[in-house]
Amino acid sequence: MSDIGLKQILEGALFASREPMSIYQMKKLFGDQKAPTEGMLREVLASLAEEYQGRAVSLIEVAGGFRFQVIDVLTPYLANLTDEKPSRYSRATLETLAMIAYRQPVTRGEIEAVRGVAVNTQIVRTLEERGWITVVGHKEVPGRPALLATTTQFLNDFGLKSLEELPNAEDLIVTPAEDLLDQMDNQSE
Amino acid sequence: MSDIGLKQILEGALFASREPMSIYQMKKLFGDQKAPTEGMLREVLASLAEEYQGRAVSLIEVAGGFRFQVIDVLTPYLANLTDEKPSRYSRATLETLAMIAYRQPVTRGEIEAVRGVAVNTQIVRTLEERGWITVVGHKEVPGRPALLATTTQFLNDFGLKSLEELPNAEDLIVTPAEDLLDQMDNQSE
Amino acid sequence: MITHVQGELPIALIEGSPLTQLPEDLYIPPDALEVILDAFEGPLDLLLYLIRRQNLDIIQINVAEITRQYMSYIALLEAMRFELAAEYLVMAAMLAEIKSRALMPSPVGSEEDEEDDPRAELIRRLLEYETVKMSAEALDELPRVDRDFHIAEAQKPDIYKRTAPPTVDLSELVLAFGELLARARLSSAHQIEWEPLSTRQRMSDVLMKLKDRSELTLSDLFIAGEGRAGVVVSFLAILELVREGLCALIQAKQGSQIYIRRATQDV
Numbered sequence: 001m002s003d004i005g006l007k008q009i010l011e012g013a014l015f016a017s018r019e020p021m022s023i024y025q026m027k028k029l030f031g032d033q034k035a036p037t038e039g040m041l042r043e044v045l046a047s048l049a050e051e052y053q054g055r056a057v058s059l060i061e062v063a064g065g066f067r068f069q070v071i072d073v074l075t076p077y078l079a080n081l082t083d084e085k086p087s088r089y090s091r092a093t094l095e096t097l098a099m100i101a102y103r104q105p106v107t108r109g110e111i112e113a114v115r116g117v118a119v120n121t122q123i124v125r126t127l128e129e130r131g132w133i134t135v136v137g138h139k140e141v142p143g144r145p146a147l148l149a150t151t152t153q154f155l156n157d158f159g160l161k162s163l164e165e166l167p168n169a170e171d172l173i174v175t176p177a178e179d180l181l182d183q184m185d186n187q188s189e
Numbered sequence: 190m191s192d193i194g195l196k197q198i199l200e201g202a203l204f205a206s207r208e209p210m211s212i213y214q215m216k217k218l219f220g221d222q223k224a225p226t227e228g229m230l231r232e233v234l235a236s237l238a239e240e241y242q243g244r245a246v247s248l249i250e251v252a253g254g255f256r257f258q259v260i261d262v263l264t265p266y267l268a269n270l271t272d273e274k275p276s277r278y279s280r281a282t283l284e285t286l287a288m289i290a291y292r293q294p295v296t297r298g299e300i301e302a303v304r305g306v307a308v309n310t311q312i313v314r315t316l317e318e319r320g321w322i323t324v325v326g327h328k329e330v331p332g333r334p335a336l337l338a339t340t341t342q343f344l345n346d347f348g349l350k351s352l353e354e355l356p357n358a359e360d361l362i363v364t365p366a367e368d369l370l371d372q373m374d375n376q377s378e
Numbered sequence: 379m380i381t382h383v384q385g386e387l388p389i390a391l392i393e394g395s396p397l398t399q400l401p402e403d404l405y406i407p408p409d410a411l412e413v414i415l416d417a418f419e420g421p422l423d424l425l426l427y428l429i430r431r432q433n434l435d436i437i438q439i440n441v442a443e444i445t446r447q448y449m450s451y452i453a454l455l456e457a458m459r460f461e462l463a464a465e466y467l468v469m470a471a472m473l474a475e476i477k478s479r480a481l482m483p484s485p486v487g488s489e490e491d492e493e494d495d496p497r498a499e500l501i502r503r504l505l506e507y508e509t510v511k512m513s514a515e516a517l518d519e520l521p522r523v524d525r526d527f528h529i530a531e532a533q534k535p536d537i538y539k540r541t542a543p544p545t546v547d548l549s550e551l552v553l554a555f556g557e558l559l560a561r562a563r564l565s566s567a568h569q570i571e572w573e574p575l576s577t578r579q580r581m582s583d584v585l586m587k588l589k590d591r592s593e594l595t596l597s598d599l600f601i602a603g604e605g606r607a608g609v610v611v612s613f614l615a616i617l618e619l620v621r622e623g624l625c626a627l628i629q630a631k632q633g634s635q636i637y638i639r640r641a642t643q644d645v
Binding site for chain 2: 009057
């Protein structure tokens with residue numbers, strides 16, 4: 001920690017974090033090293049907040065902890081960026097969501113096993129930010145992977161009362177492997 | 190724009206966006222109002238970058254535009270926050286990516302010819318889903334194979350402004366072709 | 379003299395431990411075959427390694443022996459990585475050609491055409507591959523987002539956030555899952571049985587409740603009004619959670635209250 005100051009560490013972590021940061025998480029930044037006390041942290045946070053006075057972002061405390069937030073007066077400018085029509089989710093995103101909806105609670109590794117491709121962190125983040133999926137726990141295997149499940153908001157947004165109302169996807173498979181094999185057999189006869 | 194300065198608007202917009210912001214997007218911030226010229230914008234960006242000297246974040250230009258990023262020295266602290274290890278890529282994946290980055294646009298067949306082994310479909314999919322490569326066309330030869338190239342996001346994620354900034358791989362090889370041939374000649378005598 | 383590449387060529391790591399016994403020529407003992415196939419990116423990679431590190435003399439290779447052995451791999455490999463073994467075989471064929479040319483006296487007075495020289499072609503390929511290999515290593519060393527540096531971001535004001543995110547139609551989701559299943563079937567030999575959805579939903583619900591409270595009683599999970607079907611679903615969900623090691627059931631003594639807890643490593 002010698003040449004990097006506590007203030008700089010907190011400042012960087014607050015900007016890197018997408019969620020408000022709690023005092024507990026701030027202490028975690030120091031790993032095995034001796035973490036600063038809550039008093040020290042709050043003192044540094046206060047002085048950091050002061051340094052950002054008059055800038056375009058301000059350091060505020062919310063329920064979940066501390067975060068940097070773009071000041072409200074800039075809203076009209078930022079709104080000019082967003083008039084474009086909504087984009088579409090990639091196939092990878094849809095498949096990940098489908099896996100979570102139908103196979104929950106499920107880990108990323110399990111999704112990867114079925115999809116045969118690594119699941120990008122960004123996809124999981126996108127779905128989390130959308131409020132459709134959430135971490136409901138951790139699987140007690142090495143690495144303690146997060147268990148993902150869909151939320152009530154997911155049901156609401158898709159007009160479902162419960163997951164049981166999800167259509168049975170197995171019926172939709174157009175050409176399952178067996179059919180393909182059957183076809184081949186027929187042709188070879 | 191009266192009491193909010195141009196610098197503050199850019200600063201806020203840069204912090205509000207996860208993706209790098211292009212000059213074009215910066216002009217869009219001003220909606221129907223008269224947008225500043227590129228020259229003005231670059232001037233303000235330069236002075237903003239200077240103000241953040243010595244802070245925990247710095248203003249960087251990459252292929253897609255400008256973004257704030259947390260300074261490298263803080264990465265070990267941030268790593269303490271999560272149990273998740275950042276994704277590692279296999280040699281096969283990296284070699285495929287390298288072929289596409291250095292030889293683009295390139296077909297899968299061309300990659301296979303150089304690597305001497307088949308290119309796994311999953312590798313191409315993983316790179317596509319990561320947003321690093323894309324199909325830019327088809328080669329007009331039998332089978333019309335897809336031509337693969339890297340994306341702007343690839344450059345952004347590797348902190349590059351353009352492909353020219355890629356490390357020069359030819360310099361990394363010590364033994365030139367002629368020497369190898371000489372060796373063989375000597376051995377066969 | 380062989381010029382060594384500066385620095386260390388990466389030594390293959392097999393399941394975390396370095397591979398110490400490396401082949402001395404292109405012959406790979408059958409029991410090490412799988413290891414070699416995993417450690418090297420293909421015949422070019424292996425050959426490059428042998429030339430750079432082991433001072434392999436291409437001309438001195440006992441090509442007949444290697445070819446015979448390569449042929450026997452093919453039987454061994456039928457179920458495994460046939461296409462990869464084939465690539466090694468092509469390499470052996472190329473070496474055989476080089477060797478046979480080296481052994482034959484060249485006709486007096488006829489200068490051999492460079493373009494026809496299989497050695498020149500092999501070396502061109504080896505160097506081209508080596509360039510790619512080095513580029514891949516250089517690429518991996520570049521600072522990369524989320525690994526070496528992080529994007530700085532601040533919370534946007536509310537109005538800004540409320541821009542329409544993409545919408546998804548339920549049918550798109552179902553279709554995506556259908557395609558996934560079809561693909562998974564094509565690639566997997568056996569079909570895994572999954573719990574019915576109602577059970578999986580209840581499993582998520584239980585885990586969600588355990589996020590707020592360290593333990594639950596069984597009665598917390600049986601909701602009056604759901605009737606017997608509800609009890610059965612809850613019961614199945616708990617059993618499945620326990621089976622998958624996601625929860626633990628705890629009872630102090632016989633007949634006393636049963637608690638459900640999140641599984642921990644030490645339970």
